[in-house]
Amino acid sequence: MHPNFNYLARSISMDWLKSLQSFLPPERIKTKRVDVVAYAADAGFYYLIPKAVVQPVSEEEIKKLFAVSQQFNVPLVFRAGGTSLSGQSITDGILVDIGKHWRKAEPLDNAKLVRVQPGITGGMVNVYLKKYGKKIGPDPSSINAAMMGGILSNNSSGMCCGVVYNSYHTLKAIRFVLPDQSGYDTAVASDYDRFLLEQKLLCSRLTELRTKIFANEALLEKIRRKYKIKNTVGYGLNAFVDYEHPLDILSHLLIGAEGTLGFIAEAVMQTLPDLPCKAASMLYFRNIYEACSAIVPLRESGAEALELMDRASLRSVENIKGLPDFFKTLPEECAALLCEYQTETKEELQQKLAKSQQLLQQLSLLHPADFTTDDDIRNFYWKIRKGMIPSIGAVRQKGTTVMLEDIAFPVEHLADAVIDMQQLFKTHHYDDAIIFGHAKDGNLHFVITQLLDDDKEVQRYDAFIKALVEMVVKKYDGALKAEHGTGRNMAPFVEAEWGGDAYAIMKEIKQVIDPKNLLNPGVIINEDKDAHIHNLKTMPQVEEEVDKCIECGFCESHCPSRDITLTPRQRIQVRRQLKRYEKERSLVAYYELLAEYQYSGLDTCATDGLCQSECPVQINTGELVKRLRREQHGSFSNKMALFIAKRFAVAEGAVKGMIRAGKFMNVVFGRSFMFRLTTLIRRMIPSMPLWWNEIPAPPRKISNVSSQPQAVYFSSCIHRMMGNGKEKSSIQQTFLNVCKKAGIEMLLPDDIKGYCCGQPFSSKGYLKAGNYIEEKTIDALLNWSQNGKLPVICDFTSCTHTFLHNQTHLRPEYQKKFKQLKLMDSIVFLQEHVMPGLTVSKKKNNIVLHPSCAAVKLNLVNKMNEVAKACAAVVNTPKYSGCCGMAGDRGFLFPELTQSATAPELAEALSINADGYYSTAKTCEMALTHTGGKNYEHLIYLLDEVSEEQRADFSKPE
Numbered sequence: 001m002h003p004n005f006n007y008l009a010r011s012i013s014m015d016w017l018k019s020l021q022s023f024l025p026p027e028r029i030k031t032k033r034v035d036v037v038a039y040a041a042d043a044g045f046y047y048l049i050p051k052a053v054v055q056p057v058s059e060e061e062i063k064k065l066f067a068v069s070q071q072f073n074v075p076l077v078f079r080a081g082g083t084s085l086s087g088q089s090i091t092d093g094i095l096v097d098i099g100k101h102w103r104k105a106e107p108l109d110n111a112k113l114v115r116v117q118p119g120i121t122g123g124m125v126n127v128y129l130k131k132y133g134k135k136i137g138p139d140p141s142s143i144n145a146a147m148m149g150g151i152l153s154n155n156s157s158g159m160c161c162g163v164v165y166n167s168y169h170t171l172k173a174i175r176f177v178l179p180d181q182s183g184y185d186t187a188v189a190s191d192y193d194r195f196l197l198e199q200k201l202l203c204s205r206l207t208e209l210r211t212k213i214f215a216n217e218a219l220l221e222k223i224r225r226k227y228k229i230k231n232t233v234g235y236g237l238n239a240f241v242d243y244e245h246p247l248d249i250l251s252h253l254l255i256g257a258e259g260t261l262g263f264i265a266e267a268v269m270q271t272l273p274d275l276p277c278k279a280a281s282m283l284y285f286r287n288i289y290e291a292c293s294a295i296v297p298l299r300e301s302g303a304e305a306l307e308l309m310d311r312a313s314l315r316s317v318e319n320i321k322g323l324p325d326f327f328k329t330l331p332e333e334c335a336a337l338l339c340e341y342q343t344e345t346k347e348e349l350q351q352k353l354a355k356s357q358q359l360l361q362q363l364s365l366l367h368p369a370d371f372t373t374d375d376d377i378r379n380f381y382w383k384i385r386k387g388m389i390p391s392i393g394a395v396r397q398k399g400t401t402v403m404l405e406d407i408a409f410p411v412e413h414l415a416d417a418v419i420d421m422q423q424l425f426k427t428h429h430y431d432d433a434i435i436f437g438h439a440k441d442g443n444l445h446f447v448i449t450q451l452l453d454d455d456k457e458v459q460r461y462d463a464f465i466k467a468l469v470e471m472v473v474k475k476y477d478g479a480l481k482a483e484h485g486t487g488r489n490m491a492p493f494v495e496a497e498w499g500g501d502a503y504a505i506m507k508e509i510k511q512v513i514d515p516k517n518l519l520n521p522g523v524i525i526n527e528d529k530d531a532h533i534h535n536l537k538t539m540p541q542v543e544e545e546v547d548k549c550i551e552c553g554f555c556e557s558h559c560p561s562r563d564i565t566l567t568p569r570q571r572i573q574v575r576r577q578l579k580r581y582e583k584e585r586s587l588v589a590y591y592e593l594l595a596e597y598q599y600s601g602l603d604t605c606a607t608d609g610l611c612q613s614e615c616p617v618q619i620n621t622g623e624l625v626k627r628l629r630r631e632q633h634g635s636f637s638n639k640m641a642l643f644i645a646k647r648f649a650v651a652e653g654a655v656k657g658m659i660r661a662g663k664f665m666n667v668v669f670g671r672s673f674m675f676r677l678t679t680l681i682r683r684m685i686p687s688m689p690l691w692w693n694e695i696p697a698p699p700r701k702i703s704n705v706s707s708q709p710q711a712v713y714f715s716s717c718i719h720r721m722m723g724n725g726k727e728k729s730s731i732q733q734t735f736l737n738v739c740k741k742a743g744i745e746m747l748l749p750d751d752i753k754g755y756c757c758g759q760p761f762s763s764k765g766y767l768k769a770g771n772y773i774e775e776k777t778i779d780a781l782l783n784w785s786q787n788g789k790l791p792v793i794c795d796f797t798s799c800t801h802t803f804l805h806n807q808t809h810l811r812p813e814y815q816k817k818f819k820q821l822k823l824m825d826s827i828v829f830l831q832e833h834v835m836p837g838l839t840v841s842k843k844k845n846n847i848v849l850h851p852s853c854a855a856v857k858l859n860l861v862n863k864m865n866e867v868a869k870a871c872a873a874v875v876n877t878p879k880y881s882g883c884c885g886m887a888g889d890r891g892f893l894f895p896e897l898t899q900s901a902t903a904p905e906l907a908e909a910l911s912i913n914a915d916g917y918y919s920t921a922k923t924c925e926m927a928l929t930h931t932g933g934k935n936y937e938h939l940i941y942l943l944d945e946v947s948e949e950q951r952a953d954f955s956k957p958e
Helices: 007-011 014-021 033-038 059-072 122-130 148-153 190-198 200-215 217-226 238-242 246-253 288-293 295-300 311-316 325-329 346-362 375-386 388-394 411-427 455-475 491-498 500-513 568-584 587-603 621-632 635-646 648-669 673-684 717-721 731-741 767-784 797-805 812-820 826-837 853-857 861-869 895-909 922-932 939-946
Strands: 052-054 076-079 094-097 105-108 113-116 134-136 171-177 183-185 263-273 277-285 305-310 335-343 401-408 434-438 443-450 711-714 792-794 823-825 844-849 872-876 916-919 936-938
Touching: 014 059, 033 052, 033 568, 033 587, 059 076, 059 094, 059 171, 059 263, 105 122, 113 122, 122 134, 122 148, 148 263, 171 246, 183 190, 190 200, 190 246, 200 217, 200 238, 200 246, 200 500, 217 238, 217 500, 238 246, 277 288, 277 346, 277 375, 288 295, 288 305, 288 335, 288 411, 295 305, 295 335, 295 346, 295 411, 305 311, 311 335, 311 434, 335 346, 335 375, 375 388, 401 455, 411 434, 411 443, 411 455, 443 455, 455 491, 491 500, 568 587, 568 621, 587 621, 635 648, 635 767, 648 673, 648 717, 711 731, 711 767, 717 731, 717 922, 731 826, 731 939, 767 812, 792 797, 792 826, 797 823, 797 826, 797 853, 823 826, 826 861, 826 939, 844 861, 844 939, 853 861, 861 872, 861 939, 895 922, 916 922, 916 939, 922 936, 936 939
Parallel strands: 052 094, 076 094, 711 792, 792 823, 844 872, 844 916, 916 936
Antiparallel strands: 105 113, 113 263, 134 263, 171 183, 171 263, 277 335, 305 335, 305 434, 401 443, 434 443
16 A cells, blocks of 8 residues: 555545645645554553644634634644643544644743743743743643643643642733634733623623632632642632633633643743752652651751652662662662752852751651752752653553553641552552652652553553542542643543532533533543543553653654654654554554655654653664664665675765766756756655755865874764865864864874774664774774874764764674774864863854764763853854754755754754854754755864964875
């Protein structure tokens, strides 16, 4: 079956399809099977395949989507980051992806306020606010992946904000669209009168409901009491208590409504000071009861955060490097609190810490409290805590689904409630259950793992949840959902928590705003008392590299293909759906999905590995893609790759010749000739790379005689095949020149031609060819460096990373040989050895940096910045800097990948009136230059331009 067979056409009427196509272009209506499967799940444990995924760009398009939904009775669900844990961002109708085109953030009034769109992550909003010393109130652990649409729609809170600084309480103004296609903005004074005029029925009903609440003293008292602790169960009835005008009531009902009442197009939020002075410590207690009992006194001592972790949750992260030696030997009953104090000044912080000492000495701690102000250590503590949910999921039994619940108790009852919860786990045989959470606010999370493809297992879960509801609601008057939203899993129990009167009000709110129940149906208001055990997501085993994934979505913000095909999470989700189809023997669907996965899942993956940097369990989806590519190669292609690797010097020369020929053809037949020619050839041979005019002519050969070299200069094969392209000297000549200025002699081997780190082969899955040439190069490096006596400097950071991280693929003897080498990236060499010897006399005013993926993974960004700051008054690294998607040659084969990947970064970089643009990766530089039109070049050129001239001509024609 053809891979582009239209899934939507199989599923819905052509009238509905035509209606969508009348106002949305084809590229923003995703209907292929691979696309709808990729959006079938969020971070929760429910699964529904949408009929279509659409990506609107304006409120007008949103209104038209509402019209289509109403006309054809098709459910509509808005999805931002997809980090929801309760099933509130999935559908079998139209899924509206707002994570791509709604990413603006704007600080207002010196950042006392911030205007946000729903598609920007909370973490990125804080990046905008950082220079003002501000942050948003909500601070969920998923803040770097969760988007503002979800943060607002779930009334997210988090670790420090409590019930005072959540989304509801920090909302200043909101702009929204209702299912009847009307839109309002509470920042516009005239909209209050317009709302009363246009929404007479809605205003009347909201006013009547408010009157009904105030007339019911028991209900009024219950609302006030229940919102003293975290509570996101049902609709936010406190809006009726806190506000009087119908527009204010509705605007605050939208917060926490989980997209069931309308679309939030924009919000203005009050910000908080991001207190600069922080001290944190892990406090270890003999048991969880003692840990819970310490919460109130620690909170009263001024602790901003108190994060509880039981022994099972600690066990899930005990293999993380950097933990103390005693961590694995902690007693079986122990528990920990991550305690953090925050202040405006160092003096205030020391006063708080001194004041807390008397209290800490009274606590029965297993190890002395050791508060640290070191940001690296403190961030390490928080990384453990924030990554706890995925980390726990990673150690689960294979094939089980992670199920996370989120509850709250009055803090004074927390210790007793925890003991009751542990008894519930034992009663229902959840022996691997764990407890952790925001204990300062009585907010606990617990995780269980469950097989969902077995009816008896599902019934066990059902019995457990019902027992939990009984305990939380009736015994402790707690909240069944504290901050994760009602979703599908607690929708059947909203009435159990709130009672009949309150639930009737909630149903009336839904009915008057969305009478057809088409906006996120089944979420919050659901008459199906078994909804929590329907549409469950199974987690079949797929591949060893990714089986640990619980689909949390933390990886997605770093993925260069996220806006064009699939994210790492989605690549894994599609692999799991293939397994489901295989098990169901749905062969037509299986082969259709498999065919579509080639482009979306494999061809457009940059395999850059940045997904691993945010993944709490260190999954590198790129490694899976490389293996799948490797398995696609037949014996002939593997032999050809090895043939080329063994004759790489010849191949290098051939590439130089082809580039020269292409440049010549462009001179003779016009600047665009080679681009047009390769475009034409690609129609017949899709694997033909495109020609870019940014491909520079090969450099002249450098002859470098050094009697007493202090280091070996290993210039990468791509730098040997391509020059700078802007009538400047080659990178080799410039590197030697800068080193000479700094008084450093370098050895650039005359016989370097034909040597390579192996990345051009290994990234495409040709492991044997990659290993061959890397081992050959290691032998040469040992020879040039006098068996490791001299350090080896690599001028392409991606090659440095390959050398340092590809060792496990090599034969043991070569792993041993490599350890003899002192390999150093050019960034480190320039910062530690060259800069101290240079005299900077012509500083630039303003420059832009692009840290390559490899620089990020090697933790070299700070060093790169230090070099740049010594050479320029202002150094800009765009907020959205990330992988350019080039991945060696991906940009030549799939230029749409680099265009999509670089768009956010270049939008900011090109708005800066910069004197230069710099990186340390030739392929990244070409991709950014080609896409953005500004010349990106190696950092070495910056140093050459700003330092005193002592030029010597080392070059001679080849």
